[in-house]
Amino acid sequence: MTTNQIGLSSNQVAQVIDKLNALLSSYHVFYTNVRGYHWNVKGEHFFALHAQFEEIYTQLQTQIDEIAERILTVGGTPLHAYSDFAINASITEHKNVFEGRKCVSGVVSGLQTLIEEQRILADIAENAGDQGTTDLVAGYTSEQEKMVWMYNAFLG
Numbered sequence: 826m827t828t829n830q831i832g833l834s835s836n837q838v839a840q841v842i843d844k845l846n847a848l849l850s851s852y853h854v855f856y857t858n859v860r861g862y863h864w865n866v867k868g869e870h871f872f873a874l875h876a877q878f879e880e881i882y883t884q885l886q887t888q889i890d891e892i893a894e895r896i897l898t899v900g901g902t903p904l905h906a907y908s909d910f911a912i913n914a915s916i917t918e919h920k921n922v923f924e925g926r927k928c929v930s931g932v933v934s935g936l937q938t939l940i941e942e943q944r945i946l947a948d949i950a951e952n953a954g955d956q957g958t959t960d961l962v963a964g965y966t967s968e969q970e971k972m973v974w975m976y977n978a979f980l981g
Contacts (some may be wrong), residue, residue, distance in 0.1 A: 829899060829900035830898075830900060831898060831899065831900075831957075833899060833900075833953060833954055833955055834953065834954070835900065837952070837953035837954070837955075838899050838900060838901075838953050838955060840949055840953070841899060841946070841949055841950050841953050841955050841958055842896055842899060842900070842901035844942075844945065844946040844949055844950075845892060845895060845896045845899070845901065845903075845946065845958065846896060846901070846903065846904045846909075846913060847913045847914070847915065847942065848892055848939070848942050848943065848946055848962070849889065849892045849893060849896065849903055849904055849910075850904060850909065850910040850911075850912075850913035850914035850915075851913075851914040851915045851916045851938065851939060851942055852885060852888060852889050852892060852939070853889060853907070853910040853914065854910055854911070854914040854916045854917070854918060855885060855916045855935040855938075855939065856882055856885040856886065856889060857918070858916070858918065858919040858931055858935060859878050859881050859882040859885065859932065859935070860878075860882050861919070861920065861922065862874070862878045862919075862922060862928035862931060862932065863875060863878035863879050863882060865921075865922065865923050865928075866878065866923065866924075866925055866928050867923045867924065867925070868923075868924055868925040869925070870925045871925070874925050874928060874929070878928070878932075881932065888965060891961065892961070893905075895957065895958055895961055898957065899955065899957075899958065915938050915941075915942050916935050916938050916939075919931045919935075926980060929976050929979055929980055930980065932972075932976055933973055933976045933977060933980070936969045936972055936973050936976070937973060939965070939969060940966050940969050940970060940973070943962040943963075943965055943966045943969075944966065946958065946962050947959050947962050947963055947966070950962070
């Protein structure tokens with residue numbers, strides 16, 4: 826059996842790498858959507874939402890870097906072209922959204938997609954014995970579940 830630099834089966838970790846790259850792609854598209862919400866939001870909740878969206882996309886930047894570095898750690902190459910992100914992402918572009926509630930709905934939808942994708946990835950990583958990836962996405966999932974609850978509370 827061939828192993829990678831951290832002792833995981835190269836064959837088993839190949840699927841983890843594919844799912845990590847898909848997740849990386851989804852994060853990039855979601856990041857771009859949230860930047861758009863930050864720049865374009867209008868309405869009575871502008872000040873609160875503008876600041877909140879900045880907080881989200883700043884956190885997404887960090888998570889994007891962590892996911893890419895995890896791909897490298899397990900022996901893969903992170904995708905790094907927007908054309909690849911568009912093909913591999915589970916999240917679609919959300920363009921020309923200006924109204925605050927629609928922006929928040931876009932955040933909720935994006936988070937729900939990331940959570941679903943991360944749960945699948947965690948199962949695959951666990952089956953490959955990749956505790957590092959499992960732990961990484963479990964932390965994201967727990968935090969994002971709380972965010973979904975909070976943004977849904979905003980939406981009523």
